[in-house]
Amino acid sequence: MKPGGMRLPRGFWRLFALPGVLWLVAFFVVPFYAIAAVAMGRLDPLFGTSAPVWNPIEWDTTILTDVLSDIAGGGIFQTVFFRTCLYVVIAVAMCLLIGYPVAYYIARHGGRLKVLLLLLVIAPFWINYLMRMLAWINVLQDDGYVNRILMFVGLLDAPRSWLDGQPSTVVLGLVYGYIPFLILPLYAALDRIDQRLIEAARDLGASSWRAFTKVTLPLSKQGILAGSVIITLPMFGDYYTPDLLSQSPRTSMFGNQIDFFIHSGTGEATGATLALVLSGFVSLLMIYYLVSVARSSREASS
Amino acid sequence: MNWLRNPWSRPRVLALVTWLYILWSIVPVIIAIQFSFNAGRSRSAWQGFSLRWYTGDPDLSVLHNAALREAMGQSLKLAVLTMLIATPIGVALALGLARWRGPGAKASNFLMLFPLVTPEIVMGVALFLVFVYLFKFIDLGTEAQLLGHITFSISYVVIVVRGRLFTIGREFEEAALDLGASPVQALRLVLLPMLAPAIFASLMIVFAISIDDFVISAFLQGGAESTTVPVLLYSTARNAPTPNLNAIATLLLVFSMLAIGIAISLQRRGGRGKGEAVESFARLEI
Numbered sequence: 001m002k003p004g005g006m007r008l009p010r011g012f013w014r015l016f017a018l019p020g021v022l023w024l025v026a027f028f029v030v031p032f033y034a035i036a037a038v039a040m041g042r043l044d045p046l047f048g049t050s051a052p053v054w055n056p057i058e059w060d061t062t063i064l065t066d067v068l069s070d071i072a073g074g075g076i077f078q079t080v081f082f083r084t085c086l087y088v089v090i091a092v093a094m095c096l097l098i099g100y101p102v103a104y105y106i107a108r109h110g111g112r113l114k115v116l117l118l119l120l121v122i123a124p125f126w127i128n129y130l131m132r133m134l135a136w137i138n139v140l141q142d143d144g145y146v147n148r149i150l151m152f153v154g155l156l157d158a159p160r161s162w163l164d165g166q167p168s169t170v171v172l173g174l175v176y177g178y179i180p181f182l183i184l185p186l187y188a189a190l191d192r193i194d195q196r197l198i199e200a201a202r203d204l205g206a207s208s209w210r211a212f213t214k215v216t217l218p219l220s221k222q223g224i225l226a227g228s229v230i231i232t233l234p235m236f237g238d239y240y241t242p243d244l245l246s247q248s249p250r251t252s253m254f255g256n257q258i259d260f261f262i263h264s265g266t267g268e269a270t271g272a273t274l275a276l277v278l279s280g281f282v283s284l285l286m287i288y289y290l291v292s293v294a295r296s297s298r299e300a301s302s
Numbered sequence: 303m304n305w306l307r308n309p310w311s312r313p314r315v316l317a318l319v320t321w322l323y324i325l326w327s328i329v330p331v332i333i334a335i336q337f338s339f340n341a342g343r344s345r346s347a348w349q350g351f352s353l354r355w356y357t358g359d360p361d362l363s364v365l366h367n368a369a370l371r372e373a374m375g376q377s378l379k380l381a382v383l384t385m386l387i388a389t390p391i392g393v394a395l396a397l398g399l400a401r402w403r404g405p406g407a408k409a410s411n412f413l414m415l416f417p418l419v420t421p422e423i424v425m426g427v428a429l430f431l432v433f434v435y436l437f438k439f440i441d442l443g444t445e446a447q448l449l450g451h452i453t454f455s456i457s458y459v460v461i462v463v464r465g466r467l468f469t470i471g472r473e474f475e476e477a478a479l480d481l482g483a484s485p486v487q488a489l490r491l492v493l494l495p496m497l498a499p500a501i502f503a504s505l506m507i508v509f510a511i512s513i514d515d516f517v518i519s520a521f522l523q524g525g526a527e528s529t530t531v532p533v534l535l536y537s538t539a540r541n542a543p544t545p546n547l548n549a550i551a552t553l554l555l556v557f558s559m560l561a562i563g564i565a566i567s568l569q570r571r572g573g574r575g576k577g578e579a580v581e582s583f584a585r586l587e588i
Binding site: 009012013014015016017018019020021023024025027028029030031032034035037038050052098099101102104105106109117120121123124126127128129130131132133134135136137138139141143144145163176179180233234236237238239240243244247255258259262268271272275278279282286 | 313316317319320323324326327328330331333334337344345346347391392394395397398399401402404406407410413414416417419420421422423424425427428429430431432435436449450452453456460485510514516517521531532535536539540547548551554555558559561562
């Protein structure tokens with residue numbers, strides 16, 4: 001004890017963390033365990049309903065192996081899984097193509113308008129996702145603005161049914177829905193770059209394109225990666241975008257399968273298994289991301 | 303070739319892309335808001351201005367339709383309760399994680415980050431199954447939805463408050479302790495007042511993410527009476543072709559924009575300029 005001053009009692013700060021940690025254990029860790037318990041539990045022989053098994057020694061992995069071999073061996077889950085990957089990859093690529101120039105412009109050339117531009121880019125964050133989809137449902141209807149404009153300029157002869165199982169509509173919906181979440185980390189990464197590095201490259205005779213590809217782009221790599229991960233994770237679990245913009249099994253994504261089986265009454269074990277597979281896959285992506293962050297920060301320090 | 307002579311002049315193409323992007327991202331929503339004021343039943347053909355879908359229509363307006371009114375009530379109830387419960391838990395957790403050194407601190411920090419990276423559908427399934435099979439004393443419906451909302455909100459509070467804690471540092475509370483304050487006094491008289499802007503911003507952010515949540519509310523819904531506005535939008539967007547849906551979505555938008563506006567201006571009061579507040583807000587979401 002220092003003279004004249006109190007010291008904090010042992011465990012003072014730990015006590016503060018306790019309620020939150022207990023909460024997360026009870027309502028995050030335990031529920032996660034429940035997924036495994038249901039996925040590898042028993043099925044009621046009479047009704048086919050799920051009965052969770054809480055003891056891991058008694059876990060039965062039949063459904064898990066079935067689902068995994070279905071994904072590996074060309075079953076329905078493989079079709080859906082590959083379709084989901086394809087949609088996500090195209091959507092993320094499009095988000096980057098649109099989002100990078102926007103983030104770059106705001107970070108480098110925003111000037112007096114920077115705050116306004118940022119506010120406009122943040123706005124979609126706080127507009128409900130489903131409202132943003134509802135907005136597109138309005139304009140994409142057969143007699144909606146999109147068809148009327150396209151017919152007016154002569155690109156379409158007759159109204160196109162956009163909301164009728166079109167993969168392109170679903171992918172554009174994903175881009176529209178998630179792109180703000182990519183622009184912000186990109187902006188943060190580009191804004192952190194020391195302007196003097198780019199000026200130095202230009203002073204040493206690099207063209208502005210070369211300065212961009214040799215300095216700005218490599219320095220924003222972490223932002224690109226972080227932003228892509230931030231939008232990839234929720235996209236893999238999305239089921240409402242295809243539900244709202246297409247309603248057709250032709251565009252069904254992995255999340256739709258989980259949603260369907262969990263609410264089907266007898267398919268809870270399959271639904272839980274799919275959720276488990278999804279979390280495994282997403283964890284792999286996360287680990288890849290964390291390893292690459294660690295590697296590049298090691299490179300930066302050496 | 304103006305840009306060759308002056309490479310720092312504004313690139314016109316980038317400016318064009320940026321403004322087109324902003325138009326694309328906002329115009330459909332503005333059109334949706336416009337149609338909430340449509341006098342007719344169409345959501346795609348403009349038939350004149352009216353407040354029919356807010357207050358006028360005796361059966362279908364937000365004010366008079368029981369389903370819409372109850373959904374709005376459920377959304378607001380969940381958002382307010384979540385805000386009031388998740389914020390204190392999150393503030394305490396942020397204090398604990400920022401100051402606590404010892405076994406378990408690192409693991410707890412890790413645990414706090416997990417809800418932020420777990421796809422919502424996985425969390426929805428997990429909570430659904432745990433309430434159905436393990437915590438059977440909690441019924442699906444409002445109670446389960448509230449517990450779910452608090453769970454995903456806590457981590458956001460931690461991120462907001464911890465950011466502020468790092469900028470404050472430990473000197474102030476140590477000075478208070480050295481001057482003879484008890485730990486509780488140091489906390490109450492020194493640290494909490496300095497954290498006040500971050501705490502109020504957290505309240506608003508939790509309100510906004512709770513009122514906007516769809517997946518957790520949908521998975522933990524008990525019956526028609528626990529339908530929230532986003533759940534209602536999801537289930538009727540394709541089958542109920544009147545603009546009353548646009549009207550209730552617009553109201554939801556007003557509530558979350560209000561909350562976020564207050565949060566940003568509070569960050570501003572916390573000693574930052576307007577631009578800085580917006581920028582730090584932009585970063586905060588990462």
